[in-house]
Amino acid sequence: MKTLLGLTVANLKGLTRDRAALFWTFFFPVMFVLLFGVLFSGSGDSSKxxxxxxxxxxxxxxxxxxxxxxxxxxxxxxxxxxxxxxxxxxxxxxxxxxxxxxxxxxxxxxxxxxxxxxxxxxxxxxxxxxxxxxxxxxxxxxxxxxxxxxxxxxxxxxxxxxxxxLSSTNISTVTYLVPSILAMALMQLGVFAAVPLVQQREKGILKRMGATPLERWKLVASNILLRLIVAAADTVLIIGVGMAAFHIQIVGNLVLAAGFVFLGAGAFLALGFMLASFLKTEEQATGVVQVVQMPLMFLSGIFFPFNFMPDFMRSIARLLPLTYLGDGLRQSMVNAPQVAPLALDAAILGGWLVVCLAISARSFRWE
Amino acid sequence: MTQSGEPVIRVNDLKKHYGDVKAVDGVTFEVARGEVFGMLGPNGAGKTTTIEVLEGLRSPDSGTVEVFGLDVCKHPGSIKQRIGVQLQSVSLYPRLTVTELIDLFGSFFDHHVPTKQLIDAVDLGERAKAYSMNLSGGQQQRLSIALALVNDPDLVFLDEPTTGLDPQARRSLWDLVKGLQEKGKSVMLTTHYMEEAAELCDRVAIMDHGRILEMGTVPELIGRRFKERAVFFDTSPKLPSEKLAQLGGVTRASQEDGQTLLYSKDVPATIGALLAMADELDFQPHNLGIRQATLEDVFLDLTGRALRD
The missing domain is CATH 3.40.1710.10 (abc type-2 transporter like domain)
Structure with missing residues (x-):
């Protein structure tokens, strides 16, 4: 347990001392909240x-x-x-x-x-x-x-x-967007985890750890623990900024919402592990991670209501896991209208988690 | 050097293939307790694969490999508690400090040396709070050694510990290794520097193409192949080589870059005859000297090529 915590703290220090990682993990989503908040909170006749x-x-x-x-x-x-x-x-x-x-x-x-x-x-x-x-x-x-x-x-x-x-869909654009941005942040958190993993393998850090009595499961567990801690911090930060700056109301079931935060972080972390299994160099990883996260971000219908999307885009969005994380978070946090029932959202995310983890377990190379 | 009891390493007919490449092709050797054992060979000779099998990082295809009398395949955990490992060209978590890294690695072991003591031992006191990515090459290598010693190991593996270091940093690393031996630790190291093997190792195995070609103490290895010693002096212009070859005791003669080299079975006779010839031909043998053959000569003789190419 001491080892696991020590390793997690070491990883956490590595993250917080890396300005680029800090930017993507914390600053980027907050910037999104502020940007969208300012753009949309003025729209509509809010006085009547x-x-x-x-x-x-x-x-x-x-x-x-x-x-x-x-x-x-x-x-x-x-x-x-x-x-x-x-x-x-x-x-x-x-x-x-x-x-x-x-x-x-x-x-x-x-x-x-x-x-x-x-x-x-x-x-x-x-x-x-x-x-x-x-x-x-x-x-x-x-x-x-x-x-x-x-x-x-x-x-x-x-x-x-x-x-x-009576549930209304008349939630403000900002209220709709904040859980969506949280979904985006959790997706990036997980997918970007591939980069340090590939880096640690390329530099021989994973191999060096293999020459100590440290068990491999602890190495994996500390990575997961680190990302879940960051996911929780991101959640508090994004919702906090949304509430403080734009008075969004979180009215849903908080336990359910927390469940979706961790399930989503887990599913995308598994996706990150899977990417790390197939990527060899750090340069490769930074490139591929962008190629994966960009379409997820823009095709998943997290930034505009699903019902407003043209049919063909809706069919694409239905294939992407981020659609379901966004949907789950919006339903559980702000009672937004559903794309799919909550149980289906959870099942699809759980499925991604299991499949990606299974592929990683088979294909991951330590050196 | 005192050697007693069971050898700390015992390898018998180790083989390891990567696809069609026979990286290690039937290697057998032992390392005694307290011994510094060196594997000398060019890149790709199979040194690193051999050492990584011993460290429990790779599994052998065939053969038996024992460390502390334990099979490395069956008892990797308890072996890893007692060995220290320095891998070839590994960088560490870039944004952790020297102190944090030593603390972290210490936490992986049942017992570990106090961090402060290790930092002093490798002379990194002034960089204790520096991120590992900001250390110089020599400092990184010393940190890497510190991490290898974090569990006060009985046996230390050093894979090319001085590759890429400047001469001063290399000297300071040699002192570290000598210090380990004085403390009674066993050390197995690989290198492709002859002078390093000669300086540090009690015994040396010369490896090429996955096989051990020759093994023994450095004087033994040289003595086995070179009974002659070399007489050398500066000359300009060139001397008639057939006359040099006929001098007393000389078996071979060469002249290159203004230096003449005479391999001699009988050095006094050779020098007497050389001085007589100098009188006769009226030249001065400047910087006249005598030296032993070196490991480089041995390697050249064994493989037909120089070590570093």
């Missing part, structure tokens, strides 16, 4: 929120309520429609929430107080700012309406807002 409005009552009372929302016109834009249509619009990201005026509102106004009438609002908790605005407006209108009815001598009919969760 479009909300679906469904009037099931269609009475004079409900018309009054509709009119009361005019107070919030500077921040809320209402889009009228049927319940199904508006819920679908929310899932597509066309509206940020849906407000439903229940049937029976007109009758309630004159009747004796019974149980309060529920005014359902569909919200996406991952959109906390939007949710707050919508809930605030609805509570304001509902409260105002109840007061007005009571003061006019009618029975104090209470209507209360009843929030329901």
């Amino acid at each position: 929120i479009t909300v679906g409005y469904v009037d099931l009552d269609q009475s004079a009372a409900s018309a009054q309520v509709r009119a009361d929302f005019a107070l919030y016109a500077p921040i809320l834009v209402l889009q009228d429609g049927s319940l199904d249509a508006e819920k679908a619009a929310m899932q597509n990201g066309d509206v940020s929430a849906v407000i439903v005026i229940p049937a029976g509102l007109g009758n309630v106004a004159g009747s004796t107080p019974g149980r309060p009438l529920a005014m359902t609002i569909y919200i996406d908790p991952s959109q906390s700012q939007t949710t707050q605005v919508v809930q605030g407006a609805v509570n304001g209108v509902a409260g105002g309406y109840s007061m007005a009815v009571a003061t006019n001598g009618g029975a104090p009919a209470l209507i209360v807002a009843q929030p329901q969760q």
Whole structure:
């Protein structure tokens, strides 16, 4: 155990003292977050929120309520429609929430107080700012309406807002991109691991270690441990920068997200090991690693929503493992719409991990 | 030199092929405890393959190879605890310091020498905090020796320890190896420098094309092939060579680059006859001297080619 830790620390020192490695590992992804964040956070009319409005009552009372929302016109834009249509619009990201005026509102106004009438609002908790605005407006209108009815001598009919969760795709571009950039960083972390490995073999370091009692599995384990530590650091850094600079909200299942971080790091590290098995010189390795990572980066649909891609690009992206890491991370971190079910994402990454490791185990040369 | 007990290395009919190339083709030798044993030969002779089999880095095709009486194929772990290894032209983690590297390698062994003590032993005190990539060639080689000694080994393998070093750095490495022997360690080294083998080794094996051609102490190797000693002096112009060959005791004579070389079975007779001839022909034999034949002469005689070509 002492040996394993010592070796990992030695490798970690080697990494942190190498400016080029530091750049690619930490600075490059952060630069991506900042660049994309600045590019996209200004886009769109963020000052107004479009909300679906469904009037099931269609009475004079409900018309009054509709009119009361005019107070919030500077921040809320209402889009009228049927319940199904508006819920679908929310899932597509066309509206940020849906407000439903229940049937029976007109009758309630004159009747004796019974149980309060529920005014359902569909919200996406991952959109906390939007949710707050919508809930605030609805509570304001509902409260105002109840007061007005009571003061006019009618029975104090209470209507209360009843929030329901509904996932929306209307997540900001930055929120979509941060898990994608994390996926990119994890991919690079793994694939780039081929370079120091080939370098250590070419320089005879691996052979020299072979002449000591150090077991080979410890050499492999320390390499994996090192990359997982860096993966964790990268995750914290990228998400931290995203949260601090662009207020992205991480709302998903953190345990699941952490699982995808390590599974993804592992799968691409296995790919890196496999590349190192077939490459002989350090120059070769630096070249091939770029040839592998560039198409992964740009064809995997991590920088633009999968649904926006043309058909042929989508078919390519479906073949690339980075597509599934990006998808898994986005689903588990920010509830983004799925490319594939989470289980399939995990299974494909796991498959890459196993196959690449098996090939490496067969083909890796220590000198 | 005291030699006692079991030999530390025992190799019997070792063979190792790479495809069609017979890198080692039936090699047999022993190294005694406390001995400095040298393998001398040109590049590609099979020295490195032999030493790497002994270090447990390669498995032999056939033959038996024992270190400390243990089969290297069956007990690589316990052998590696007790040997020190310096490989040919290995660089180390470039961005670790001398101290960190010695600490790291020490952690691979059950027992290890204190880092400070090793750094002092190889005289790297001033570079203890330097990255290995910033060391000079001689310093890197000394670090490499320090790493080979990190477990206080009983047997040290040095594969071409001074190749590429300047004469001063080579001298300082020789002193290190002599120090090892004084501490009772056994050393096996390979080299293609004759003077290095002659300076350091108790016994030498001359290797070429995967075979050991001759083995013994340096005087033995020379004595076996060269009974004559060489009488040499500067001459200009050239002397008649048939007259030189007829001088008393001379078996062979050559004149090159202004120097005359007479191999002689009877040096006093040769010198007497030479001085008489000088009188007669009226020339001065400047810088007259006598020397033994060298390992270079032996190698030339064995293989028909010079060692470094």
